[in-house]
Amino acid sequence: MIPTLDHTHDASATCWVESARRPDTEFPVQNLPLGVVREGDGPATIAVPIGDRALLLPRVSGHGDLATLPAEIREALAAPTLNGLMALGPDAARALRRAVFGALVDAGLESKLAPGLVPLAAVAPVLPALIGDYTDFYASVHHATNVGSMFRPDNPLLPNYKWVPIGYHGRASSVVVSGTSVRRPRGQTKDDQKPAPTVGPSRGLDYECEVGIWVGTGNPLGEPIPIERAAGHFFGLSLLNDWSARDLQRWEYQPLGPFLSKSFATTVSPWIVTTDALAPFRAPAATRPEGDPAPLPYLTAAEDQSAGGIALDLEVALSSSRMRTAGMPAVSLSRSSFASLYWTVAQLITHHASNGCNLAPGDLLGSGTVSGPTRDSRGCLLELTWRGSEPLDLPTGETRRFLEDGDEVILRGRCRRDGFVSIGFGECRGVVIPA
Amino acid sequence: MIPTLDHTHDASATCWVESARRPDTEFPVQNLPLGVVREGDGPATIAVPIGDRALLLPRVSGHGDLATLPAEIREALAAPTLNGLMALGPDAARALRRAVFGALVDAGLESKLAPGLVPLAAVAPVLPALIGDYTDFYASVHHATNVGSMFRPDNPLLPNYKWVPIGYHGRASSVVVSGTSVRRPRGQTKDDQKPAPTVGPSRGLDYECEVGIWVGTGNPLGEPIPIERAAGHFFGLSLLNDWSARDLQRWEYQPLGPFLSKSFATTVSPWIVTTDALAPFRAPAATRPEGDPAPLPYLTAAEDQSAGGIALDLEVALSSSRMRTAGMPAVSLSRSSFASLYWTVAQLITHHASNGCNLAPGDLLGSGTVSGPTRDSRGCLLELTWRGSEPLDLPTGETRRFLEDGDEVILRGRCRRDGFVSIGFGECRGVVIPA
Numbered sequence: 001m002i003p004t005l006d007h008t009h010d011a012s013a014t015c016w017v018e019s020a021r022r023p024d025t026e027f028p029v030q031n032l033p034l035g036v037v038r039e040g041d042g043p044a045t046i047a048v049p050i051g052d053r054a055l056l057l058p059r060v061s062g063h064g065d066l067a068t069l070p071a072e073i074r075e076a077l078a079a080p081t082l083n084g085l086m087a088l089g090p091d092a093a094r095a096l097r098r099a100v101f102g103a104l105v106d107a108g109l110e111s112k113l114a115p116g117l118v119p120l121a122a123v124a125p126v127l128p129a130l131i132g133d134y135t136d137f138y139a140s141v142h143h144a145t146n147v148g149s150m151f152r153p154d155n156p157l158l159p160n161y162k163w164v165p166i167g168y169h170g171r172a173s174s175v176v177v178s179g180t181s182v183r184r185p186r187g188q189t190k191d192d193q194k195p196a197p198t199v200g201p202s203r204g205l206d207y208e209c210e211v212g213i214w215v216g217t218g219n220p221l222g223e224p225i226p227i228e229r230a231a232g233h234f235f236g237l238s239l240l241n242d243w244s245a246r247d248l249q250r251w252e253y254q255p256l257g258p259f260l261s262k263s264f265a266t267t268v269s270p271w272i273v274t275t276d277a278l279a280p281f282r283a284p285a286a287t288r289p290e291g292d293p294a295p296l297p298y299l300t301a302a303e304d305q306s307a308g309g310i311a312l313d314l315e316v317a318l319s320s321s322r323m324r325t326a327g328m329p330a331v332s333l334s335r336s337s338f339a340s341l342y343w344t345v346a347q348l349i350t351h352h353a354s355n356g357c358n359l360a361p362g363d364l365l366g367s368g369t370v371s372g373p374t375r376d377s378r379g380c381l382l383e384l385t386w387r388g389s390e391p392l393d394l395p396t397g398e399t400r401r402f403l404e405d406g407d408e409v410i411l412r413g414r415c416r417r418d419g420f421v422s423i424g425f426g427e428c429r430g431v432v433i434p435a
Numbered sequence: 436m437i438p439t440l441d442h443t444h445d446a447s448a449t450c451w452v453e454s455a456r457r458p459d460t461e462f463p464v465q466n467l468p469l470g471v472v473r474e475g476d477g478p479a480t481i482a483v484p485i486g487d488r489a490l491l492l493p494r495v496s497g498h499g500d501l502a503t504l505p506a507e508i509r510e511a512l513a514a515p516t517l518n519g520l521m522a523l524g525p526d527a528a529r530a531l532r533r534a535v536f537g538a539l540v541d542a543g544l545e546s547k548l549a550p551g552l553v554p555l556a557a558v559a560p561v562l563p564a565l566i567g568d569y570t571d572f573y574a575s576v577h578h579a580t581n582v583g584s585m586f587r588p589d590n591p592l593l594p595n596y597k598w599v600p601i602g603y604h605g606r607a608s609s610v611v612v613s614g615t616s617v618r619r620p621r622g623q624t625k626d627d628q629k630p631a632p633t634v635g636p637s638r639g640l641d642y643e644c645e646v647g648i649w650v651g652t653g654n655p656l657g658e659p660i661p662i663e664r665a666a667g668h669f670f671g672l673s674l675l676n677d678w679s680a681r682d683l684q685r686w687e688y689q690p691l692g693p694f695l696s697k698s699f700a701t702t703v704s705p706w707i708v709t710t711d712a713l714a715p716f717r718a719p720a721a722t723r724p725e726g727d728p729a730p731l732p733y734l735t736a737a738e739d740q741s742a743g744g745i746a747l748d749l750e751v752a753l754s755s756s757r758m759r760t761a762g763m764p765a766v767s768l769s770r771s772s773f774a775s776l777y778w779t780v781a782q783l784i785t786h787h788a789s790n791g792c793n794l795a796p797g798d799l800l801g802s803g804t805v806s807g808p809t810r811d812s813r814g815c816l817l818e819l820t821w822r823g824s825e826p827l828d829l830p831t832g833e834t835r836r837f838l839e840d841g842d843e844v845i846l847r848g849r850c851r852r853d854g855f856v857s858i859g860f861g862e863c864r865g866v867v868i869p870a
Binding site: 158159187352 | 605625631657659732798
């Protein structure tokens with residue numbers, strides 16, 4: 001069942017952490033995403049960002065309602081990853097949210113929780129979970145149409161697109177957390193005019209603005225997940241940059257799909273915004289254009305059609321090293337909406353498991369590049385510069401067809417709805433370093 | 436460096452386990468593959484098959500040269516997977532091999548090792564390693580040409596094939612060990628004559644006869660593996676059945692490659708035959724047909740060209756439930772050779788890491804279907820029955836275009852060379868159960 005509203009979404013709730021009450025904070029008490037951080041060389045510790053602080057959960061689990069959580073939840077909080085908590089299912093995540101919320105609005109607990117509250121700037125994020133498998137979908141029909149137009153002008157959208165939530169297996173080992181530098185990959189590329197490929201640093205390095213969907217409880221091998229139950233396997237969302245080397249991709253991808261053009265790095269933002277935090281921002285599944293087929297029955301559920309979408313606004317920003325040297329802020333390249341995707345999260349989960357494939361706690365599903373129908377909503381440079389033919393101008397006078405060494409890509413995400421406190425995702429950052 | 440011959444390959448060595456001296460054994464003392472087994476509900480235990488016995492290594496690590504192995508190796512042997520041993524690198528694996536060999540040829544140790552020696556029939560294999568990522572290659576040019584001929588008659592082998600070791604990311608979670616039943620997957624299929632796809636059990640279920648390449652030591656993200664050093668990252672081989680639903684594959688695979696048509700199950704044989712055991716069976720890299728390009732420099736090393744191949748003979752056998760009921764043995768469907776592949780193991784490893792992708796101990800690389808140039812060397816039913824148009828006859832009078840419920844697929848592998856004791860891989864088995 002898709003989570004519904006409760007007292008933890010109440011806009012009038014007041015947190016005793018002052019910075020969490022600022023109107024521009026990404027992390028008000030109504031958010032409470034989960035992640036894992038380190039202080040210096042200390043152990044990886046499960047934490048919740050609140051305002052400009054991080055609440056280190058193992059340090060405060062003896063206080064307030066945290067102290068009365070079931071032992072299995074308290075044990076899971078002592079682990080260096082969220083996998084254990086994810087495996088416990090939605091009720092456990094909800095109980096934890098309510099306990100943390102309760103502690104952070106109870107001013108009487110401030111002195112007790114203080115030792116667990118450290119500046120966000122003083123901790124470094126690590127990957128929130130051990131990712132067993134990473135899958136990348138292709139759920140934006142605008143992205144698929146744009147990319148298809150460049151590579152197959154006569155046939156941009158393949159006949160399966162509107163029936164099958166297209167996806168492919170990605171590389172789990174090279175998923176890194178925000179802030180990790182991304183080395184420009186080397187590889188084979190082939191000029192159409194030349195008889196043989198050459199090997200060297202990619203000259204078509206790109207980002208892809210995506211949303212990462214984290215799996216909570218898994219399913220046994222051989223047992224599909226009916227769409228009515230998919231919400232129970234959905235733990236939360238983060239931002240995801242699926243770095244792509246377009247020149248490698250173009251030469252390697254037939255007939256088995258992208259491989260080395262993607263597997264050199266995928267960046268995720270540190271915090272997983274849980275399905276409970278997303279409750280106020282649920283929206284109907286995106287309306288399909290007239291004439292498009294309805295989803296097949298195994299991908300259709302009334303609840304999912306009415307509330308399977310998520311109103312999450314995304315933004316991509318870029319800063320070159322010259323811009324940073326000159327003290328210029330990053331420049332916004334595009335804005336798009338997760339709610340515009342052709343498939344809902346539940347449809348992606350159910351399709352993935354429909355052949356009996358077993359999903360596991362901590363598995364990561366990328367949404368695919370989130371692009372909208374307009375130029376300023378294109379979620380990667382391949383689309384924005386139309387394969388390099390329409391370069392972007394930067395405020396320094398530089399131009400960009402694809403990413404240059406020193407470029408930093410920053411993804412941001414926000415959920416907004418009238419009557420509710422807006423919540424943010426934190427940034428998903430990465431700087432390109434030379435091959 | 437590719438392992439060379441030493442005393443552990445000596446054909447005159449005599450093991451005190453009688454069944455290991457039988458000429459038809461797969462597991463003579465010159466083999467000593469590694470795996471993980473359970474006795475009943477007991478713990479997962481690292482073991483070596485010898486004749487018709489399994490030597491449970493943690494139980495005997497206090498005897499003979501095993502007792503003087505470095506502490507890190509002895510600790511790794513106490514684990515429930517081989518990942519720890521794999522991470523220690525080729526010298527550790529070789530030291531372990533020599534110690535086990537020494538103990539099994541020293542008749543004076545028989546009584547001391549007896550408590551660790553149990554019938555193979557009394558233990559059940561489990562997966563030998565925790566597989567972080569599974570990658571599937573496409574390294575048989577005969578398979579690629581056959582499949583391409585069916586789907587793209589005018590253009591069977593794509594222009595990249597002879598330059599790029601084509602591969603794709605597979606699903607790690609659904610890799611299962613030999614003996615695990617495989618549930619027929621359901622999914623979308625589309626009849627060319629109909630306007631919409633339908634959903635149901637696959638009617639094109641197939642096996643693929645492959646070899647599984649296990650990664651030993653890994654490489655850090657961003658640091659490629661030069662081909663001269665690839666052998667140091669190659670731990671060993673097992674057999675691998677990449678079960679495939681051809682009807683799902685045909686509809687879903689464009690443009691991002693196979694997904695649900697493969698991710699329902701991949702079966703590996705229990706034992707990893709180590710690179711040291713394979714030393715006598717090394718062969719030159721397969722000769723490329725005249726006119727084919729030489730591998731690019733990053734995929735070329737003198738040692739790999741002269742000894743990068745492995746003379747491993749493969750066989751696929753099938754038994755239907757009617758055949759088993761009638762007491763008939765499985766029928767052989769094809770035989771092919773791992774040495775015929777277009778790319779060597781080192782080339783696959785080096786290409787995989789050439790963009791900086793990090794491989795890790797326990798990662799699994801499938802070779803792709805190993806087919807030869809002749810009809811009786813085609814490694815899957817898609818090729819053998821030419822997409823169902825040339826059905827196979829079984830001794831019961833049944834015919835097969837694709838697999839039926841109850842069918843058992845058995846892969847077998849053997850290395851042979853004059854003057855050396857032949858070694859076997861053990862079977863890779865799986866029975867198809869209904870959707």
